[in-house]
Amino acid sequence: MMQKLTVHEGLVAPMDRANVDTDLIIPKQFLKSIKRTGFGPNLFDNLRYLDEGEPGQDCSQRPVNPDFPLNFPRYQDASILLARENFGCGSSREHAPWALADYGFRCIIAPSFADIFYNNCFKNGILPVVLPADVVDALFAALYANEGYTLTVDLRAQRVVAPDGSEWSFDVDGYRKERLLEGLDDIGITLKSADAIRAYEARWREQSPWLFGGFDRPAS
Amino acid sequence: MAGMTLYDKLWHSHLVEERDDGSALIYIDRHLTHEVTSPQAFEGLRLAGRRPWRRDANIAVPDHNVPTDSAERKGGVAGILDPVSRLQVQTLDENCAEFDIVEIPINDVRQGIVHVVGPEQGITLPGVTLVCGDSHTSTHGALAALAHGIGTSEVEHVLATQCLLAQKMKNLQVRVSGRLGEGVTAKDLALAIIGEIGTAGGTGYAIEYAGEAIEALSMEGRMTLCNMSIEAGARIGLIAVDDTTIDYVRGRPYAPTGELWDKAVAAWRDLHSDPGAVFDRVVELRAEDVKPQVTWGTSPEMVAPVDGVVPDPDSMDSPTRAEAARRALEYMGLAAGTPIRDIRPDRVFIGSCTNSRIEDLRAAAAVVRGRRVADSVKQALVVPGSGEVKRQAEAEGLDRIFLDAGMEWREPGCSMCLAMNADKLGPGEHCASTSNRNFEGRQGAGGRTHLVSPAMAAAAAIAGHFIDVRELTEA
Numbered sequence: 001m002m003q004k005l006t007v008h009e010g011l012v013a014p015m016d017r018a019n020v021d022t023d024l025i026i027p028k029q030f031l032k033s034i035k036r037t038g039f040g041p042n043l044f045d046n047l048r049y050l051d052e053g054e055p056g057q058d059c060s061q062r063p064v065n066p067d068f069p070l071n072f073p074r075y076q077d078a079s080i081l082l083a084r085e086n087f088g089c090g091s092s093r094e095h096a097p098w099a100l101a102d103y104g105f106r107c108i109i110a111p112s113f114a115d116i117f118y119n120n121c122f123k124n125g126i127l128p129v130v131l132p133a134d135v136v137d138a139l140f141a142a143l144y145a146n147e148g149y150t151l152t153v154d155l156r157a158q159r160v161v162a163p164d165g166s167e168w169s170f171d172v173d174g175y176r177k178e179r180l181l182e183g184l185d186d187i188g189i190t191l192k193s194a195d196a197i198r199a200y201e202a203r204w205r206e207q208s209p210w211l212f213g214g215f216d217r218p219a220s
Numbered sequence: 221m222a223g224m225t226l227y228d229k230l231w232h233s234h235l236v237e238e239r240d241d242g243s244a245l246i247y248i249d250r251h252l253t254h255e256v257t258s259p260q261a262f263e264g265l266r267l268a269g270r271r272p273w274r275r276d277a278n279i280a281v282p283d284h285n286v287p288t289d290s291a292e293r294k295g296g297v298a299g300i301l302d303p304v305s306r307l308q309v310q311t312l313d314e315n316c317a318e319f320d321i322v323e324i325p326i327n328d329v330r331q332g333i334v335h336v337v338g339p340e341q342g343i344t345l346p347g348v349t350l351v352c353g354d355s356h357t358s359t360h361g362a363l364a365a366l367a368h369g370i371g372t373s374e375v376e377h378v379l380a381t382q383c384l385l386a387q388k389m390k391n392l393q394v395r396v397s398g399r400l401g402e403g404v405t406a407k408d409l410a411l412a413i414i415g416e417i418g419t420a421g422g423t424g425y426a427i428e429y430a431g432e433a434i435e436a437l438s439m440e441g442r443m444t445l446c447n448m449s450i451e452a453g454a455r456i457g458l459i460a461v462d463d464t465t466i467d468y469v470r471g472r473p474y475a476p477t478g479e480l481w482d483k484a485v486a487a488w489r490d491l492h493s494d495p496g497a498v499f500d501r502v503v504e505l506r507a508e509d510v511k512p513q514v515t516w517g518t519s520p521e522m523v524a525p526v527d528g529v530v531p532d533p534d535s536m537d538s539p540t541r542a543e544a545a546r547r548a549l550e551y552m553g554l555a556a557g558t559p560i561r562d563i564r565p566d567r568v569f570i571g572s573c574t575n576s577r578i579e580d581l582r583a584a585a586a587v588v589r590g591r592r593v594a595d596s597v598k599q600a601l602v603v604p605g606s607g608e609v610k611r612q613a614e615a616e617g618l619d620r621i622f623l624d625a626g627m628e629w630r631e632p633g634c635s636m637c638l639a640m641n642a643d644k645l646g647p648g649e650h651c652a653s654t655s656n657r658n659f660e661g662r663q664g665a666g667g668r669t670h671l672v673s674p675a676m677a678a679a680a681a682i683a684g685h686f687i688d689v690r691e692l693t694e695a
Contacts, residue, residue: 018544019419019519023659028638032285032304034259034311036372052665055304084540086420089453089519090659091638092355092369093257115423115455116355116369123373173387174241186373187268190381193237193245197273197383200236200247210476210484211249211348214276215322215341 003125004183008106009152010079012143014069015044020083021090022117026099030055039095040102044070074147082139083110087128088117097124107153109160111136122176123186127155129170155181223494225391226458227426230366230491234349236383245383249348250365252334253280253321253375255312256640257353261376262315272319273382279343280316280323282309283333285640288603288630292642296327305641319379330473332606332632335359335573339443340608342472346461346488351378356573356656358449361458362442363465364491366426368455389456390500392425393493396433398507403690405583406441407575407654407673409433409505410448411513411523417503419521422454425501428493429459433507439468440577447574451520451656460492514560514686515658515671517548522658524560526676526688532556551660552668553648560686563670565652567645568593568600568627568681569663570674572637575654576605578612580674585618587678587692593626594684600627601643603635627681639664652680 030042032055041059048070050063064071070078081100087110088096097120100108106126111133113121121128131139142162143149152161155177161167179186190197205212224232236245258280265271272278285305287293292301297313300306309326316323324330330341335356338344344360350367351357353375360367370384378384394413400406414421427449429442437445442459449457459465466485469475476484511525522545524531533545533556549556554563570576570584581604593600602622604610610632613619619629636643637655645651645667654677658669672680679689 017547018540021519021657021659023638023657023662027661027665028640031256031640032302032308034263034308036260036263046661046665086423086453089419090355090450090657092353092357092371094260094353094371094373097371112420112423114420114453116371116450120371120373123371173243175239175243175385178241186385187270187377187380190245190377190383190385193383194381196237197245197247197381201274201382204247208347208484208487210480211345212276215279215343215474216276 002123002183002185005106005125005127005155005180007152007154007156008079009150010106011075011077012080012082012149012151013075013078014140014143015081015083016140018084019086019089022088022093022096023090025088025096026093027053029053031093031095036098037102039099040104043099043103077104079104080107080109080151080153081105082136082143083108084136085111085133087113089114092116094120094124097121097126101126109136109139122180125180125183127153127180129153129160131160131168131170135168223497225493225497225499226364226428226460226491227366227389227391227456230347230349231388234366243385243387246349246386248351248378248382248384249277250343250350251278251378252338252350252352253278254284254334254354255282255308256284257372258315258375259308259311260372261379262319264376265319265379270380272321272379275320277382278321278379280312280321281331281334281337282312282326284634284638285309286326286633287641288633288635288643290631293327293631329607329611332609333573333576333634335447336576336605336609339363340472340606342469342475345469345475346465346491351384355450356447358455358457359443359447359573361446361449361456362439363469364458364461366456369450389426390424392422392427392454392501392503393499394427394429395431395502395504396429396507397431397504398433399436400433400507400510403675403693404510404512405673405675406437406444408513409507409510410445411515411520411671412510413505414448414452414520415513415523416505417452419451419519420453422449422452425454426456426458427452427454429457434459435462438579439464440579443577444574448656461488512673512676512688514676516552516554516560517545518551518658518660519544519548520658520671522548526560526686528560530554530556530558530560562685563650564596564685565670565680566598566649567651568597568677569636569651569653569655570677571601571603571605571635572655573605574656575674576603576609578609580654581609581613581618584674584678585621587675587689588625588627588682589621591625591682593681596684597681600681601630601636602627603630604632606632636663638662652677652686
């Protein structure tokens with residue numbers, strides 16, 4: 001069952017660069033895991049630590065990069081990530097949202113996201129929020145100026161609210177919103193349409209019989 | 221009513237159900253699986269007590285972290301030295317056995333990179349919907365298949381329901397007039413397009429490539445171009461069916477035959493955008509303007525023609541782009557104004573789902589033939605995209621050409637494109653690479669990737685620095 005998200009208030013941390021790709025979010029050596037959990041300590045591994053990360057290390061013993069914001073004391077326990085344009089570009093690896101969620105992020109705010117990453121977030125209880133670039137600029141300024149800066153993200157009302165009361169609305173697709181509000185399982189919902197899928201399949205088999213039969217016969 | 225685009229046709233022919241909330245269920249004809257993004261999906265099925273909806277739509281092949289070294293590869297799965305990689309490949313074998321999914325195993329001659337194997341075996345056919353837990357699934361759109369990458373939750377969803385929960389994308393047409401010049405390839409065109417529209421330029425769109433230059437491309441060139449769509453932000457890249465497509469598919473192991481073939485071809489002939497189809501956006505390029513391309517930064521949009529220079533961040537219009545370029549130059553160890561030709565690769569990688577097909581290897585071999593890799597290049601890897609590509613290359617003697625030049629000839633797999641196996645860059649090393657991503661650390665922590673075509677990678681290996689391949693081939 002996916003974790004629900006309705007209203008979330010949390011400490012904000014910055015990821016102040018454009019085109020943060022999924023290799024940066026979770027480097028490939030950690031993709032060898034066959035599990036869905038435990039990626040948090042390796043989130044942004046190349047930026048967070050000074051050594052080269054390997055699967056199975058005790059990350060608490062590794063030298064941390066003191067210049068990387070997530071290592072600053074003021075951003076510990078952040079659960080909202082403020083980011084720049086095209087966040088999550090690159091591969092389809094769901095390990096990226098798994099790592100963000102495992103670290104403790106529930107919401108990412110950016111001017112734009114890459115398509116596959118955006119979609120993957122909703123499957124893992126993370127809300128990606130698109131706000132205009134000038135608003136994101138202002139949020140970065142406020143975040144840097146105020147230690148302990150928090151934001152409230154209200155999914156039902158589709159609003160981000162700042163401590164000073166200013167607020168911004170955001171768009172989210174209806175079906176994604178419902179599923180995240182309720183923590184619903186996509187597969188369970190889709191299987192309610194099993195009859196429609198079977199009906200389509202029968203028609204399609206009639207129309208395109210060459211697409212059925214599988215890959216068992218040996219290649220010539 | 222306005223005509224439909226190719227993407228519109230593929231979408232509508234696979235629509236199972238449209239919902240009031242804006243979502244839709246799309247039927248999936250082909251689901252390709254590999255070892256990296258599937259274990260958690262199979263685990264999900266297991267925990268929920270679910271079985272695959274339709275076993276005959278699925279096929280699996282390990283590719284991402286299989287070793288490419290011949291000696292290590294001989295031992296099969298049990299011989300993989302890295303225990304973590306071994307477990308992942310083993311897990312794919314076990315899951316395929318448990319869930320009754322056909323798998324092309326590690327040392328089968330048909331094994332290879334999933335996006336090379338699909339079209340090569342006739343698993344990918346025109347008009348299908350095809351998904352895979354890998355963003356370069358856009359490759360298959362070269363055959364007018366609606367194909368895109370999905371996350372692991374969706375891998376599980378497709379296995380369990382044969383459908384995807386989706387939302388229709390917008391239509392973007394990239395029209396390329398004229399013909400690409402000699403020595404200029406689909407890879408250069410792809411990089412030039414990304415340089416033009418940016419790495420997020422295609423976000424939210426399905427791209428259809430059209431125009432004279434696209435029609436003139438071979439199927440393999442079209443695959444290279446569609447493969448790179450995701451680097452422009454588009455999950456989907458498409459090209460209409462024409463004789464080149466039909467000729468490519470005919471006779472493939474899993475392609476229909478006889479009466480079914482005729483029926484299929486008749487249906488496939490309609491897989492093009494109708495006259496008058498409306499695109500949300502159109503981008504036009506002239507093929508004649510495209511020169512061999514080399515990336516200089518850490519995003520595929522950071523690209524320049526080989527006769528160009530590394531740009532100056534201070535001259536860039538947007539502060540975000542300037543900041544990104546500054547950071548990229550620092551990471552790459554390059555100064556603004558450096559001629560691209562002065563960049564010297566330490567390693568060369570020819571391979572990946574972008575550029576590891578037989579035509580790619582032929583193009584590289586044509587440059588390398590009778591020459592030697594420069595002394596300053598520590599390693600030049602040639603990794604064929606599949607066992608079939610390898611066999612064909614060896615039949616043509618290409619392996620000898622590479623070996624005689626001082627290059628390494630490897631077993632098929634993803635290899636140094638993402639460096640999940642032992643093939644990787646050391647910190648600070650520059651690489652002339654035919655892969656698709658020049659992200660920080662992609663090919664190894666601290667590694668510096670320059671994306672190029674196979675001919676350009678081969679030329680850089682010989683010259684020891686980037687050079688317009690036409691200077692070597694026209695001499």
